[in-house]
Amino acid sequence: MNIPKLSKNNIFNVPEHYFDGLETAIQNKVQANRTEKKPVFYTLAPKIALAVCSLVILIVLIWPAYEKPDAAELLAQVSDEQLNNYLAEAEPIGAEDILFDTDLSDADFLVPDPITTDTTF
Amino acid sequence: LEEEDFIIRKIKDPLTRDYGFNLLVKAYKQRVYWMVRKMVIDHDDSNDITQDIFIKVYQNLERFREESKLFTWIYRIAVNESISFLRIKRRKFMIPIHDVERELIGKIDSGKGISGTEIEIKLQKAILTLPEKQRLVFNMKYFEDLSYEQMADITGTSVGALKASYHHAVKKIEEILTHD
Numbered sequence: 528m529n530i531p532k533l534s535k536n537n538i539f540n541v542p543e544h545y546f547d548g549l550e551t552a553i554q555n556k557v558q559a560n561r562t563e564k565k566p567v568f569y570t571l572a573p574k575i576a577l578a579v580c581s582l583v584i585l586i587v588l589i590w591p592a593y594e595k596p597d598a599a600e601l602l603a604q605v606s607d608e609q610l611n612n613y614l615a616e617a618e619p620i621g622a623e624d625i626l627f628d629t630d631l632s633d634a635d636f637l638v639p640d641p642i643t644t645d646t647t648f
Numbered sequence: 649l650e651e652e653d654f655i656i657r658k659i660k661d662p663l664t665r666d667y668g669f670n671l672l673v674k675a676y677k678q679r680v681y682w683m684v685r686k687m688v689i690d691h692d693d694s695n696d697i698t699q700d701i702f703i704k705v706y707q708n709l710e711r712f713r714e715e716s717k718l719f720t721w722i723y724r725i726a727v728n729e730s731i732s733f734l735r736i737k738r739r740k741f742m743i744p745i746h747d748v749e750r751e752l753i754g755k756i757d758s759g760k761g762i763s764g765t766e767i768e769i770k771l772q773k774a775i776l777t778l779p780e781k782q783r784l785v786f787n788m789k790y791f792e793d794l795s796y797e798q799m800a801d802i803t804g805t806s807v808g809a810l811k812a813s814y815h816h817a818v819k820k821i822e823e824i825l826t827h828d
Contacts (some may be wrong), residue, residue, distance in 0.1 A: 530818050533771055535791055538764030539685050546677055553673050553702045560703060
């Protein structure tokens, strides 16, 4: 039997007007697919909200542990007697302490050298 | 070819993409459906697969590069969908290849949505005994008259391999029809 000589008729049938309906069905599916596809923000919104809430809760729980009391508040907790005792026992501030705390690179601090800066001849 | 170029131009422009897609569906719906129908035999399955193919085409329109023809690109998606449908069917029901073939032959025997001469029906049943890729090659060459070059673009197989595949398919079908 020679295959190429056989009929190439299509033996399959489709319901009447099937292809008109197919076009509409595809267009409807595409439309439905498009409306289902929400913008990225909306799909990520619940995750973002959860992350923000977790962060807020974490900050609320941890913050008090790191919160340092105000200097004035700390001073108010020290009685006058304790303060006087401390000042009486503390060593007075000397010139060395002042020098130690001073930034020598500060230009305003430097005294101009009379030899190098003198421009009068 | 002019029609294909026109559709591609419409698809490339985001403002006319939907219009281009509608033209594409109109131009290729029948070819795609018949290609699928010859592979899966059942009309309802073919209908679902064809719709899914065009949804995939729509979703990937932006990725279409003009390296291949629009028809070849659509056909490649159609071939993949049809073959993956048959594979899923096979895996889902845990049935060997032979039973899927028998199921498809049974659908032809049922006569639902089928009308042809005795020899035409015998030919279809003989085609169903081929391995699915050989069946695909046979259908594309015999019924759709595609060139080996077109088939190579669609399947990503060499022209030589396709020629050999078609030759084997013809021999096997001839053998079945002669002995029947």
